[in-house]
Amino acid sequence: MSHRRPVAxxxxxxxxxxLVVPLAAVAVAYVTVPFLALLERAPWTNLGELVxxxxxxxxxxxxxxxxxxxxxxxxxxxxxLAWVLARTRFPGRSAVRALVILPMVLPPVVGxxxxxxxxxxxxxxxxxxxxxxxxxxPFSTWGVVAANTFVAMPFLxxxxxxxxxxxxxxxxxxxxxxxxxxxxxxxxxxxxHAAPSIIAGAVLCWARALGEFGATVTFAxxxxxxxxxxxxxxxxxxxxxRDAAIALSLxxxxxxxxxxxxxxxxxxxV
Amino acid sequence: MRLxxxxxxxxxxxxxxxxxxxxxxxxxxxxxxxxxxGAPAEESALEGDITVFAAASLTDAFGEVGEAFQAENPDVxxxxxxxxxxxxxxxxxxxAPADVFASANTSNMDQVVExxxxxxxxDFVTNQLxxxxxxxxxxxxxxxxxxxxxxxxxxxxxxxxxxxxxGREVLTxxxxxxxxxxxxxxxxxxxxxxxxxxxDAGIVYVTDVMAAGDAVEGIDIPADQNVTATYPIxxxxxxxxxxxxxxxxxxxxxxxxxDILTSYGFGSP
Numbered sequence: 001m002s003h004r005r006p007v008a009x010x011x012x013x014x015x016x017x018x019l020v021v022p023l024a025a026v027a028v029a030y031v032t033v034p035f036l037a038l039l040e041r042a043p044w045t046n047l048g049e050l051v052x053x054x055x056x057x058x059x060x061x062x063x064x065x066x067x068x069x070x071x072x073x074x075x076x077x078x079x080x081l082a083w084v085l086a087r088t089r090f091p092g093r094s095a096v097r098a099l100v101i102l103p104m105v106l107p108p109v110v111g112x113x114x115x116x117x118x119x120x121x122x123x124x125x126x127x128x129x130x131x132x133x134x135x136x137x138p139f140s141t142w143g144v145v146a147a148n149t150f151v152a153m154p155f156l157x158x159x160x161x162x163x164x165x166x167x168x169x170x171x172x173x174x175x176x177x178x179x180x181x182x183x184x185x186x187x188x189x190x191x192x193h194a195a196p197s198i199i200a201g202a203v204l205c206w207a208r209a210l211g212e213f214g215a216t217v218t219f220a221x222x223x224x225x226x227x228x229x230x231x232x233x234x235x236x237x238x239x240x241x242r243d244a245a246i247a248l249s250l251x252x253x254x255x256x257x258x259x260x261x262x263x264x265x266x267x268x269x270v
Numbered sequence: 271m272r273l274x275x276x277x278x279x280x281x282x283x284x285x286x287x288x289x290x291x292x293x294x295x296x297x298x299x300x301x302x303x304x305x306x307x308g309a310p311a312e313e314s315a316l317e318g319d320i321t322v323f324a325a326a327s328l329t330d331a332f333g334e335v336g337e338a339f340q341a342e343n344p345d346v347x348x349x350x351x352x353x354x355x356x357x358x359x360x361x362x363x364x365x366a367p368a369d370v371f372a373s374a375n376t377s378n379m380d381q382v383v384e385x386x387x388x389x390x391x392x393d394f395v396t397n398q399l400x401x402x403x404x405x406x407x408x409x410x411x412x413x414x415x416x417x418x419x420x421x422x423x424x425x426x427x428x429x430x431x432x433x434x435x436x437g438r439e440v441l442t443x444x445x446x447x448x449x450x451x452x453x454x455x456x457x458x459x460x461x462x463x464x465x466x467x468x469x470d471a472g473i474v475y476v477t478d479v480m481a482a483g484d485a486v487e488g489i490d491i492p493a494d495q496n497v498t499a500t501y502p503i504x505x506x507x508x509x510x511x512x513x514x515x516x517x518x519x520x521x522x523x524x525x526x527x528x529d530i531l532t533s534y535g536f537g538s539p
Binding site for chain 1: 354356357360423425428430431450451452453454455459462463466467468
């Protein structure tokens, strides 16, 4: 990221204004205490046995792959969308933006039901597709990816859009005056400039997808090895076996932290 | 106007007397007696809010029971939380502010009692299972044998919740190994997918099929393969309003409560 302003990055170290540090400490505590409580309840003695069960390994594998796939789809569709929202003016743009971030406010279960009405076997689009090809999204792993993408993509779009808005347009203008094509400017100037926000957005999107529950269970169902992701496995384990549920949650937390902590300092500077 | 007032008086006074008669609380009668004029004077002395944690399969029936109970006790407000019984049990044991627990099976109630959160549960309804298919039965399901067909989309409740436990018991009784496409976290979400036509068949409670009206069709399970679920109810030890909680439980067990429940397809224990 050599074309980012390295000076600005380092110069931020300064003395905090009054009250900022205590409030920040409260914020940290508020998030940390529940995690500590979870650790305190954790069944440390038979943790290994609990997380080694096939139901856990299946769910973990499924969670990681579907969250990654959803992030990939969100990148391919979300970056162009963010660009359109940030760089173009057209009537109804704010309506489009509101629609696109709707899944962030919608209860995920409602999102899942809406997906079912759209892509289910008798859905608006799903119906004709099923009748002509026999292809069905619900109850398949692709259904999980679809639910994840629906819920998580807005996080990427919003982040990338604000990154694009913050980028200095003069570089693009300069490239244009030098005769670069629009595609070349997008690829060589815009995307590299937006890279930190793209990575931040992708990480947020992946993390949201990893924890997705409501839309997944409503749209894709719940079957071990096919659609049962970690959050679903945790939820059902909670029904009968709290220790197992906590153990599963710990695995999910550990995996997320393992990804988020190294990324945090390097990339998430937006 | 006057006529309506009299009718209201009759509606509220009778249960008020009933509660006064069976209650051991002197305050209740004092309060009712000390109020001076008008219909409210004759109303039940019960007041306050309670939260009832009830199995998802009770959603519609308890909605009506709650309305009837509140009609008789205008100063009482009943809130419901409908979920899978096991999720409710977990919440109660974790100290959720609930006053009454109505479970769809005995094991969840037993665990709540063992945890010291309730005592002396009473069975208040029974329920049986039925095969539910979308209206028109597009897949032509005829019975439990169809649950073994891999090309049909079959849903059950997850085995962690009562309807899943019972559903599997029924299939075992019938000697069928099901080809399952989804294990739904509760009976309502299973029913929703059947109603929407996204599943070809599932096993739910008789009452669910009845409640769904025209949205699904029920196919009976032979009596020798069916399972009877018994629902227990109890007021909770940590209730903030034990009088009202107890009154609600009694109302559910009363003839009036039972009439409402049987109209939704439940059996009397």
